[in-house]
Amino acid sequence: MADSLDLPIEHLLRELAPQVLIPVARRFRDFAAAEDAVQEALIAAATQWPRDGVPDNPRAWLIQVAARRMADHIRSEIGRRHREQVAAEEAERLALPFEGSTENDEDDTLVLLFMCCHPALTPASAIALTLRAVGGLTTAEIANAFLVPEATMAQRISRAKQNIKDSGIPFQLPTTEDRVQRLRAVLHVLYLIFNEGYASSAGPRLRRADLSDEAIRLTRNVYDRQPHDTEVAGLLALMLLTDARRAARTGSHGELIPLAQQNRALWDRQQIAEGIAILSKALPKGSLGQYQLQAAIAAVHDEAVHVEDTDWPQILALYELLKRMSDNPMIVLNHAIAAAMVHGPRKGLELLGALDADTRLTERHRLEAVRAHLLEMAGDHGTAITHYRIAASRATSMPERNYLMMQAARLGELRSTDQ
């Protein structure tokens, strides 16, 4: 099934998915059913095309198959309702001419993203629906990526669609005044998909590359359509600059390798160059946002050939700006690390104090891990061991737990040889 010959077809289907869904959903004015019909058409293509060859007009083929499924669906609906004596309206709908798209194809993918990433949906639902409707992934693939049974993921998707139906979210571009905010919601979902792939906290595998790739592909799609939005550019740059370190981030057995110890020769220089180019075009436009700042920080790390070359004063300055923009506790945490690198570990430890009572920091082990690391830098190995152990006991992934236990053990041995 994973035959390399079939890969181009798989990619083609993912590209075509939104371009097929939009006209079918518009024609039948039923997003939920159209989405199911398109999924069936994609599955049919995935089995037939490798055998019979790709049709001359693949998009038309998919639309035709999906529309046929929709017609079947509506006929059975009519049959059901006929018994209830209300068929006329449905029959009329079937006879409707193909509704011309008011926007062009370019915007269709955006319309779809705005819908799937609507703030009325929970993040988990929005992620699942986006991957299926816009990304063209099958339910099985999405379930596999999130390590849940297929039936669970199918239910999550159908609930998301029901939510859209119930909230009466229109199938069109948001109004101009809503647009900026709604685009932020789209970017947030794409960011979550990327993070899920990059730093999975579920299960022994630390990264699920497919999700990161998919997030980058979708963000690239948005960037192609909104090249002047500096935060779209910022997010794409952030993903590219972070993902460029992928090969260096885990060892041969999936163990975590922190930034400072990564083999930088493994970083993807081409991807770094692309990320920096995108960011450099966005920054002078003047509307600085969180994604651009985070991308700028990633770029400073990526530009350091050796860890000792890292320009910490610049990173600290960027975190100062970020902190002014958002009171997110993870930013406070990273700011403390940068401050420690510039002004010494005691300064960092002092800043961490602000997070002790912050209940929003859900990943408590991160705070303790950073504290342990700064205590170690300050030479207080005994207290550092205690905090590495607390961090390990709160870790939410096996590679992280193993890493933190190993740090405590390493420091313990260092102490006993010192004494």
Add this chain to the structure above:
Amino acid sequence: MKFILMMTGTKSDYDQYAKWSKEDLQRNVAFMRAFSKELKDSGVFVSTEGLAWPSEAKLVRSGKDGEPVTDGIFPESKEFLAGYWIIDVESPEQAYRIAARASAAPGAGGKPGGMPIEVRQVLHGHADLGL
């Protein structure tokens, strides 16, 4: 037939584990990785999960109006589930042999840990927990 192999530990087991040396940890991690691969290669592997540290564990009961009432204080002697494997094998004896392998995972000082592994058969058919 399916069996679940459950690895458990008391609070003092966890405290001991936290003090293992780097070599002890590395040996144990390497063993667990090889053990999982062995289960997969021999076609008996179904699933495995490790659980978060029990220090944050909560005991939950339903209160008067069905709202959750949580309790986090456990006796020292309580055994906590640390993780499990589910395997699909031909006989209980095969399950016991595999459990014994897991129990021999290297502990402190590299000696076989001799952790007790609880083996229970998993019932046929879907557990209907309203799923």
